[in-house]
Amino acid sequence: MLSDYAPILVFLGICVAFGVGVQALSAAVGPRKPTPEKELPYESGIVPLESARRRFSVSFYVTAMLFIIFDVESIFLFPWATIVRDLKIFGLVEMGIFIATLFIALIYVWAKGALRWEF
Amino acid sequence: MLLATQNLQFPPTRDLIGLLPELILSGAFVILLMLDLVTPPSRRSLLAAVSLVALAAAMGAVVWGWFDADHARTIYAGSFAYDRFGRFVDGIVIASAALTVAISPDYLNRRGLHFGEYYALILAATVGMMLLAGAASLIVIFLGIELLSISLYILSGFAHTETRSQEAALKYLLLGGFASGILLYGMALIYGATGHTQLTLIKQSLAGSSGTDPLFLVGVGLLFVGFAFKVSAAPFHWWTPDVYQGAPTSVTTFMSVATKVAAFASLIRVFTYTFADSTDKWTGIVAFVAIISMVVGNVAALTQTSLKRMLAYSGIAQAGYILIGVAVSPDPLGTVGSLYYLAAYAATNLGAFAVITVLAGRGEDLDSYDGIRGLAYRRPYTAAAMAFFLFSLGGFPPTAGFFAKFLVFSAAIHAHAVYLALWGIGTSVISIFYYLRVGLLMYTRPKEGEETYPWARTSLAGGGVLAASAAGTLVLGILVFLIYTAAVSAQHGVLPVPQQLA
């Protein structure tokens, strides 16, 4: 039983070995002449003005999150569409309820002000 | 085969009726969200009333389902069990939710946390628990756990201005996500080993095998870790004290009771009844975790100085006692004992946390032992109720806790696992110390001029909840046959089909 998985284990070993090996090889063989400019993060040759770890407005995360939630939920429409004829009227009602629930969620989000950019 | 549409019946009336309580509460959830938008802040108690109506309706549907589910069957193509076992647990969960909702408006107002989402989230968590209790497929189990967990993550952080509440929510979220990952891994391995996600089919496919497939056993182990996290059994209990303490007390009330009940229901359904043919492989681990939980919970509770933390550790210990009923699988008495224990634990623990909720002052939670000193001289009835709950937790007759422990220990002896009963009795002795210590504090007369905690006045709803919990605790301690008979009946009807009581 477990021996069926042996190829996977072998494959895993090869992956790890390859990854480590390439890094090690590059470190061992490649020449190293560090200068301050070379140590900088790549910014198209322009000297960076500030840290890349900037704080974003919280609205960005809220909007992004809401987008993903609605996005993922609407994906459910695709498998439904493939069998909508088999499901007949019941399928339509079910999906209607689903869309209505999503719509209510949208109303809630809207009314709570989660879609406003400025506070 | 993509989707066996021809096996499904449309519209699936029978299936919909089987999910009626869940559907009622889901509908109420949506209605509550909309109502919240139009309800002025001062009238938010109305939302509690709406939730109570919905919960009452769901309870009615559950009671009706209890009689209807006389002949257990699965619905939704074998993914949900429509049986008495599920209805039994649903009843406890809904009752806990209703009592929590009833004490909440007062408490939330005092704490300045009265927002409408609270009730919607409680109902969402309740739906998750009910799905979990009835789940007959690994996927539905996961869905139920996630639905209840996500709701509770938010509720734990409901006191969003307090760092302790925020910390609780974050800890619960991160560790909960971690545990969900382990659970899902276990499910994946079991699917890999058996080729099924439905419990009945998994049971069938296990029937022929010797049950020594490491893939399957590791899956079982990881699945158990996921459940042990949810029921807060040691050594997966770490989140419990921190989260119970940090979360608003009314949330802790609900979480400590209902989550444990629902998760235990699923644990019993999966382990005792689905993995019934390989009990000799995993009962050792369950027994070990049970013993660790009893020892760690009871011993760690000894030196606590916070009521909520003490009750959290006590909850860990109680999880150990309930696990005894799983560890003696496949003895049917174990399941009956565990079910009885769950009902008793729900009534008692809900009451104990409700006391802390009801007493909480303006803007802060009652938490430290000092806060309860001399309670009996100012709030004699509340103190008496608390003492009664503590006695029940300690397992004194004539309370629910006594019979719960009695049934679980006697199941252990019946299954020739005397050592479990001995561990249980020994650790119970330790527990008396910290339960009675709190009782003693309440009945210590405050010294002349000594400041006492500014306890809130007990409202009618709060008093009603305390009275209901106390009545439940007493009834479970005296009219034992009521719930015992129901538990036996629930065990008889559980899916996948069990070994019958002698």
Add this chain to the structure above:
Amino acid sequence: MNGTLAGVLGTLILAFPLAGCVLCALLGPRYGRRFVNWVGPGVVGLSFLVALIVLAQVVGAPEHSKSTTVEIWNWLFLGAGNLHVGVDLTLDPLSTVMIMVICGVGFLIHLYSVGYMEHDPGIARFFSYMNLFIFSMLLLVLAADLVILIIGWALVALSSYLLIGYWYERPSAVLAARKAFITQVIGDVAMIIAAAMLFTSLHDAGGHRIFTLSLPTIFANASSSFSHGGPLITGICALLAIGAFAKSAQFPLHTWLPDAMEGPTPVSALIHAATMVTAGVYLIARFHVLYDLAPVAAGMVACVGIGTAVMAGVIALSQVDIKRVIAYSTMSQIGLMIFAVGIGAYTAGMYHFVTHALFKALLFMAAGNVIHALADEQDIRLMGGLSARMRQTEVAFLAGSFALAGIPIFAGWFSKEYLLGFGAVSGPLSPLLYLVGIGVNVLTGLYAFRLWAIVFRGEPQTARGYAVHEAPPVMLWPVLALAGLSTLTGLIIQWPIQILGGGAHLVSGFLDPVFAAGGHPAGEPGAGVAALALIAGTAASLVGVGGALRLWLWHQPDAQAVASRVPRSLTLLSLHKFYFDELYDAVLVRPTRAAAQTMRRVVEPGVMDGWVRGLADVFAGLSLDFRSYQSGLIRDYASYMIGATAVGVVVIVFVIAH
């Protein structure tokens, strides 16, 4: 009676006093005296009404179905073939007689308490305890399972403790309550050991063990479990008898009863008439099936009963506290009942229990009127001459005394002579014990009328004696009602001619089937023997009464003069209650206390506290260790969890899967 009806009636009878207890305790302080005065007696009255229905049902039931046992609920059970304890109630003629007396006499005493406790501030607490007492006693007599019976048995002890110590500011009351409770616990322990022995030795006819303590099951399987006269059954019956002796204040567990007079007078009436002391008689009557199998234990019971009767009678002669005299008379009369059930004359014992309940409640309540009128004076040497001003109380008291002394046509005469008639032909050493019983009759007449003469006749001994008033109606009416009952009950139940053997009278016709069911009741004395016994007993009673009148009423010769001629040791023996308190103090209390002191000084700090503290320290240390892992850091928690999971997976893969 059909089961449902019996269940409803039995539950109602129990529910009323319990509800009264809870209502008085919770709402009494808020709604005050009027509320409590209605609820306290009211609930007992309601129970009495239900008891009347039960009586009608049991009388009306056909001969073979007088006894109904119903399961109210199943309390404890562990699947099939395992331990089973049900809250079962039995309604049969025996329990019906008991509940009639408990509720009926209990109701009158409650009513009387309304007046007696009029000025007491703790009235809500008082009625709460009183209702609890009634409930406990009803539970005891209705129980059809030994476990439930023992619960009622212990609750009776608890409520007696609460009521005797009702005036808890008085050290003497607290001491008396403690003494009563400790004595009760001795009996409880004996009962529980007996129950355990029964449980382990019960077998059905096929030799299979029976895992229940349900009374009907015990009785049905008694003959298959025990050999007649075997040591096991004798031991069980002796232990049950010790329980009965503790409750019924029989030698050697009798010393608590006189001290129990520290409670309010209605409490004394309740303990002596309706509840508590009669429980022992009931217990032996209820377990008659077992006692029929253990003649040695039954004989022991009979000897202890008659012995206590004589001893208490002698002591009563010299006591000077009005309530103590009546208390010793109770002890003496209960002794006679215990004697009766010991020789197998169960019906006679129960008959005397009924009449005794009536006249003893009467005597206590009449004495209570006297005490009340004299502002809580209890010493009879300071009374006297009350008859002029408390005429009605005196008449009632006289009726009670006649009944107690066994003067013809009064209730006590019928039952006592009936009882002694059995003594003449049954029991061990017969008719020797019967002759002792005749002696008890003389003593009874003496102390009963000594009390009346000293209290009501002669001249008042204190100024207050001239200023007394008759008791208020609420205290007088219950007394007069009982006086009427004490006078007439015997006549109603049984025409005088029937005592000579002219057919069964109402009580025996009602009760005999219960006792005939499993055992062998004592043989009825023949007409000739019965007549002879009746004449001898009546004559003895009259001699006693006449002696009392000469000594204490007419003073010809004066009692003091007679006492001086009796050997001093005898009077001292009576005055000091046979030195039992002193004996127990020397043999039990002092050594126990000395041992306890030693334990406290030496064993306790070093050994007991040592290991308890040590253990506590160990666990507290362990607890702190555990706490140190609870760091509050998520990364720690996560690593503990993953570590535990990893260990588990390793164990599964390398140990369990192989």
